Amino acid sequence: MTRLSADQLRDVYRLMLLNRVVEERLVNLYRQNKVVGGLYRSLGQEATSVGTAFALEPGDLLAPLIRNLGSVLTRGISARDVISQYMAKASSPSLGKDGNLHFSNPGKGIYAPISMLGTLFPVVAGMLLAERLKGRRTVGMTYIGDGGTSVGAFHEGLNFAAVQKLPLIAIVEFNHWAYSTPYEKQCAAKTLADKAIGYGIPGEVVDGNDVLAVYEVTKRAVDRARAGGGPTLIEAKTYRLKGHAEHDPQAYVDKAELEEWRQRDPLPRLERFLEAAGVLDEGGRARILAGVQDEVDTDIAFAEASPFPDPALALEGVYADAELTRRLHEGVFVGGR
Numbered sequence: 001m002t003r004l005s006a007d008q009l010r011d012v013y014r015l016m017l018l019n020r021v022v023e024e025r026l027v028n029l030y031r032q033n034k035v036v037g038g039l040y041r042s043l044g045q046e047a048t049s050v051g052t053a054f055a056l057e058p059g060d061l062l063a064p065l066i067r068n069l070g071s072v073l074t075r076g077i078s079a080r081d082v083i084s085q086y087m088a089k090a091s092s093p094s095l096g097k098d099g100n101l102h103f104s105n106p107g108k109g110i111y112a113p114i115s116m117l118g119t120l121f122p123v124v125a126g127m128l129l130a131e132r133l134k135g136r137r138t139v140g141m142t143y144i145g146d147g148g149t150s151v152g153a154f155h156e157g158l159n160f161a162a163v164q165k166l167p168l169i170a171i172v173e174f175n176h177w178a179y180s181t182p183y184e185k186q187c188a189a190k191t192l193a194d195k196a197i198g199y200g201i202p203g204e205v206v207d208g209n210d211v212l213a214v215y216e217v218t219k220r221a222v223d224r225a226r227a228g229g230g231p232t233l234i235e236a237k238t239y240r241l242k243g244h245a246e247h248d249p250q251a252y253v254d255k256a257e258l259e260e261w262r263q264r265d266p267l268p269r270l271e272r273f274l275e276a277a278g279v280l281d282e283g284g285r286a287r288i289l290a291g292v293q294d295e296v297d298t299d300i301a302f303a304e305a306s307p308f309p310d311p312a313l314a315l316e317g318v319y320a321d322a323e324l325t326r327r328l329h330e331g332v333f334v335g336g337r
């Protein structure tokens with residue numbers, strides 16, 4: 001049913017749980033006014049982030065959007081970096097200059113979201129072209145929401161990647177909403193995967209709440225891309241169970257529809273599978289949860305105790321800075337490690 005080993009399955013479960021617990025704890029911090037800026041949940045979408053990123057190999061690159069916390073955790077970014085970043089502490093990857101997932105860690109192959117939706121596509125396509133020119137078989141993955149697929153940059157970047165047969169994995173997260181705009185007012189295509197036909201690349205639709213299905217379809221696409229087969233567009237059907245961000249009470253969402261999707265929560269679904277497969281029992285589940293909670297407790301204590309950035313440094317590192325770039329490439333931040 002899956003090619004993942006028992007250890008890998010437990011790791012996937014731990015990462016989805018970490019994704020959820022970090023966000024739940026960030027909500028508490030947000031309500032205490034300790035988060036600087038917005039808080040963008042991925043509740044109900046954890047399987048898409050984790051399942052896709054889990055299919056990459058070391059050395060591959062990933063450019064997430066703000067809802068892809070699970071993707072960056074899967075690629076080895078610590079909860080400590082994410083929490084420090086949300087709290088805009090000097091110990092955060094952007095040294096307190098930016099919020100949420102807006103940071104890069106080239107050492108771990110993570111490249112920051114770009115706020116102008118769609119723009120990551122031409123950027124990642126260009127990075128992959130550079131990698132090819134250097135003789136490397138690096139695969140790149142980036143994400144776009146159902147709303148974001150309507151912008152020009154998405155089209156231009158994916159078209160270029162298709163023509164150049166670049167190893168780009170385009171993950172389209174169909175979560176039904178683009179802020180308060182429903183899909184029907186966004187696009188007339190039956191499925192977003194149909195757009196792949198126009199680029200001459202494979203398009204796949206997957207149940208985005210089934211982490212194992214997400215992993216399988218992505219792994220196939222990654223293998224094909226690395227072998228020179230070019231990009232794949234994968235549309236993951238999922239649901240945004242929270243508002244656009246914490247400040248949005250999603251009053252425009254039908255309550256029955258929301259409840260229906262709550263029943264399809266990807267986390268209990270994976271728990272049921274792992275239990276039936278004999279991979280995780282009640283004791284194992286409790287141990288993983290306790291480990292995740294301990295980790296997040298320690299990371300929150302670290303972030304709370306960390307100072308805000310020195311205002312005198314506000315103008316440093318704003319433009320290209322060789323020393324800062326070197327430190328980022330080595331994954332060495334002010335916070336140490």
Ligand SMILES: Cc1ncc(C[n+]2csc(CCOP(=O)(O)OP(=O)(O)O)c2C)c(N)n1
Pocket residue numbers: 067115116117118144145146147148149151173175177178179240244
């Ligand atoms: C080009 C562009 N237009 C508008 C925005 C403002 N904006 C930020 S998020 C968002 C909604 C995006 O919806 P979707 O692409 O479906 O992603 P989701 O939030 O559902 O994950 C909008 C309109 C933007 N960031 N970039």
Ligand SMILES: [Mg+2]
Pocket residue numbers: 145146147173174175176177178179
């Ligand atoms: Mg959306």
